[in-house]
Amino acid sequence: MIGMGVFLTGFTMAGAGRSATGAAALTVVKLGLLAAVALAGLALPVAPAVVPAGPTHPATALVLLFFAFVGFERPTAVAGEAVAARRSLPWRWSAAWRA
Incomplete structure (x- = not known):
């Protein structure tokens, strides 16, 4: 890693x-x-799904969480590189975020 x-x-x-x-x-x-x-x-x-007999390892849940949230930081990274981010990027938040 x-x-x-x-x-x-x-x-x-x-x-x-x-x-x-x-x-x-x-x-x-x-x-x-x-x-x-x-x-x-x-x-x-094709075979039917089988439910695990016991609890799974916590690392399995962490891997799923990691992949679920990968990419959320991309818009902010792009906004940091833009010349006029407020004008160039689509903003869908309330007016408080634009201030």
């Missing part, structure tokens, strides 16, 4: 162009893995 964090941090610090290219490459990898899972699901025989 630490190695991946260091790799992604270095990748982000390499510049906007390289970071965008890397993000596009990682997106292609993620879509490829998703397609592989979908194809495997179509190829395997």
